[in-house]
Amino acid sequence: MSPDQPDVRVADTSAATLRRFLLVGLLATASLISAPAFANSYEAALSSARLGDTRQLVGLLNRGIDPNTVDANGNTLLILAAREGQLATVEALLRYRVRIDYRNLAGDSALMLAVLHGHAQVVEALINASATLDHEGWAPVHYAAFEGRDAILDRLLVAGVDVNARAPNQATALMLAARNGHVGVVRRLLSLPQIELNALNEAGLSADAWAAQNGNTDIAELIAAERKRRGLAAPAIRLTID
Structure with missing residues (x-):
């Protein structure tokens, strides 16, 4: 190779290093953004189940939130919706193959809490969905x-x-x-x-x-x-x- 001819291998290596550096930076930035976004989605899902915001909850589920998400007390989205008598939300969750008989840390299932609080329509929906x-x-x-x-x-x-x-x-x-x-x-x-x-x-x-x-x-x-x-x-x- 002539002393005056540029070393293409060095240039290629430098370009590859720069690409890797940029990729790592993008991934790090994405992780910083996605962590709080996930946390916000998690809280939004729990809140939607409790309050009966079916539209928002379905949107979150369609974007990848686990339909069997639980809160700190082991309450699934279905348990929260059933406990609060949110019939439309319960019916929506049942379409996502949720764990219908999951029991929280107190040992209560969605059906048990619907019965306890007197939500007859929710009880009907859960029985029709083959709750134990x-x-x-x-x-x-x-x-x-x-x-x-x-x-x-x-x-x-x-x-x-x-x-x-x-x-x-x-x-x-x-x-x-x-x-x-x-x-x-x-x-x-x-x-x-x-x-x-x-x-x-x-x-x-x-x-x-x-x-x-x-x-x-x-x-x-x-x-x-x-x-x-x-x-x-x-x-x-x-x-x-x-």
Whole structure:
């Protein structure tokens, strides 16, 4: 190579180095921009689910936000929307193959919280989407009985819920309704041939004994009368003394 001829290899190497430098700079800049953008999208998705801003949430989902995004308490977008009774948002999320039976850190699913807060239309949508009715621990039927949700209980019964399922404290739906004075739910449950009248909770109390203990004597009498009608003996109450 002539001393006066430029070294093309050096020039090519310098150009490649410059391109790499520019590329690294662009990537670094993009990451700085995308991090807060992602954080903003995350917060916007959670807020949209809670407030029922379906249009904004669908837009975020279509741009790549995970439909199973959870907040600090383990609430998915579906759980948040169901808890707040946001029917349109729940229906939109169900089209994205969300984890319908996911349970938050407290053990509550979308269906459980919809039942707890009395959102009958959301309950209907979730049941139609095949949400699980029966599982270990607290279940939708317990919340319906505890809160006296007559119409929702009827829907759960139509769906085939286990009315004798035990809560962690060994209470059944009948016990919870009796304890809280929900006479309508108690009457509905007593009309079921499969309802257990002599089950005992962890404190050793039957449904009528628990009702009487909480001043719901009318309910205690209803349960005792149904037991007599069926020809059953009253259970031996098992009291636990600490």
